[in-house]
Amino acid sequence: MTYKNTLEYAKQQDKDDQLSSLRNRFHIPKDKNGKDWLYFTGNSLGLQPKSTKEYINQELEDWANLGVEGHFEAKNPWLNYHELLTDTMAKIVGAKPIEVVVMNTLTTNLHLLMVSFYRPTKTKYKIVIESDAFPSDRYAVQSQLKFHGFDEEVGLIEWKPREGEELLNIEDLETILEFEGDEVAMLLIGGVNYYTGQFLDLKRIAEIGHKKNCVVGIDLAHGAGNIQPDLHNSGVDFAAWCSYKYLNAGPGSLSGLFVHEKHSDNKELPRFGGWWNHNKETRFNMRQPFDVMQGAEGWQLSNPPILSMAAIKASLDLFDEVGMEALREKSEKLTGYFEFLINEIGSDDIKIITPSNPKERGCQLSIQVKNADKSLHKKLTERNVITDWREPDVIRCAPVPLYNSFEDVYKMVLILKDLL
Template sequence: MNYQNSLAFAQQLDKEDPLQHVRKEFHVPKDTHGNDWLYFTGNSLGLQPKQTQQYIQQELDDWAKYGVEGHFEAQNPWLPYHEFLTKTMAEIVGAKPLEVVVMNTLTTNLHLLMVSFYQPTKKKYKIVIESDAFPSDRYAVQSQLQFHGFDAKEGLIEWRPREGEELLRMEDLETILEEQGDEIALLLIGGVNYYTGQYLDIKRIAEIGHAKNCIVGIDLAHGAGNIQPDLHNSGVDFAAWCTYKYLNSGPGSLSGLFVHEKHAYNKELPRFAGWWNHNKETRFNMRQPFDVMAGAEGWQLSNPPILSMAAIRSSLDMFAKVGMTALREKSEKLTGYFEYLINQIATDRIKIITPSNPKERGCQLSIQVQNADKSLHEKLMEQHVITDWREPDVIRCAPVPMYNSFEDVFRMVEILKTLV
């Protein structure tokens, strides 16, 4: 597209946007004068859909009306409530319903999955992560190594960008596996890197890992609701993601979990157990021996928190209406325009470290500003531009296609221009 650096052009793009009406379905924070903030932190916490309050209120009303009988008599019965989320969540991440469940929180789910899929031996015990993986992932795998009696430093292999570069190269991961694959038990890689916004080739990662008989897991915290990971066809063994970023389910909300169909009926996999991953047909007989359910539901432990799931259901209903294909199309246009405007700023201080190829990124652009510190972020905040600062000099900005506009992007860049 031949972009233009003008407010009129941005407003014209918004008029032509088939998803422009969706913004009205979200609560956008406002300043003291009633003007919308320029909100670019959907990669940390998505905005609240206006209908979410109604979804939660329905469950509060049914709790008041029915008490414990709400498990059966509520408008949306609580006993099977998690099943209401499965189909749409599976569509968002490109999985079969059998392969997906919503439960717990992200790092908890990663640990539960590693109970099953990280089975180290004295020779084959190492774990590969990105060098700039999200800290929670690093802490999780380090603690898993230590729990199994290994030295966390020796057992952790970091896939690093080359010197002077910001992005990861797939050939460097291939080299790691060629040289150390016989010692590597698990690859746990972020599908979209939280810092750079790089969208990695998940299918290729699975192929590289499986060629050396390694298990491959993916953290999709920054991918679910953002990119289309096509998890089933990718062949990865497992994945997990939070729902409070691009899936707009509210602070600290539940996590999604994927286990590939090839593992669905393997009852011999080691796992922690609770009554909610016991066969639902005999679960309430209470005195039955443990009989694990097939598929991703076989990793549940406890009955689901309905109020959190109501917020997720609200969001997923919106995703079902809009569709990931339409969201990705707008996302590529939105970040394309954003990138164009950033590159129009007449300064050598600014560099976008996110891949320029739209197929290698989601909706986040990470903007590196030389000789900047957090005061730049604070100055943006003073003008109600809500971005995310990452040390030492990067502003992470996510124009989310569900609710951000082309005018948002134009106005944000105009403010940034005056500050640098």
């Protein structure tokens, strides 16, 4: 695609964009003069759909008017409310409905999944993560190693970029498993790296891990609603993700969980039990022995938190209306334009460390600025450009196809160039 470094070109792209009207369905934060912020942090917290208040108010009304009867008589009965989210969430991550459930929060779900899938022995107990994994993943696997009585310094193996590089090389993961695979019990990899924005080949990772009889889990916090992970066909054993980034469900909102269909009927998998992963046909009998449900719902513990789920439903209904294919198509164009404009600055002081191949990244570009510190991020914020700073010298920017425009991207790079 041929890009042009002009405001007129950016405006024309927005005019030709069939998804441009979606921006009007989100609340765009404004400065004190009523001017829209240039918001590029959907990779940390997505913006609020204007329909969210309506969706939550519906449940507040039903609670006010129906009390406990809302579980059965609400417009969207609460008893099975989580099922209203399943089909769309499954489409977003490329899974079958039986493989997906929305519950708890991300790290909680990762721990619950590891209860089932991290089953170490004295000789096969090590865990592989990427060296710059998101801190909560690192803390989670370290604590799992310690919980099972292993030394985290020995048991944790890091998949690292090569000397002088920022991105991970899949051949290096193969080498790790070739030499240490007999001692590795599990891989827990971020499907899209939070720092570089690199989208990893999940199918290849699963094949490499399974070849050495390792369980393969994926953290999709920066992937769900951003890329198309095709979880079912990838063959990974499990995955989890949050809903407050690209899925726009509000701060601290619930997590999605995936367990591959090949495990759906295995009632022998160890797991924690609760009321809500017991067979729904006999759940209210109250005196039945535990009978775990089939599929991903077999990892639920508690009844669904309706107000949070209402916010998720508001956003998922937008995704269902538009579809991930259309969003990815726009995302590649929008990020491609962003990359073009950054390169047009022509400064040796900045470089994009995110892969240049659109198939190996989502909508995040990580811009490394030589000799910069957080003062640059502060100056951008003062100009109403909302980005995300990561130490030591990276600005993470995510032009989200649901609500960011080509004009947003053009203006942001103009301001960045001026500050540099």
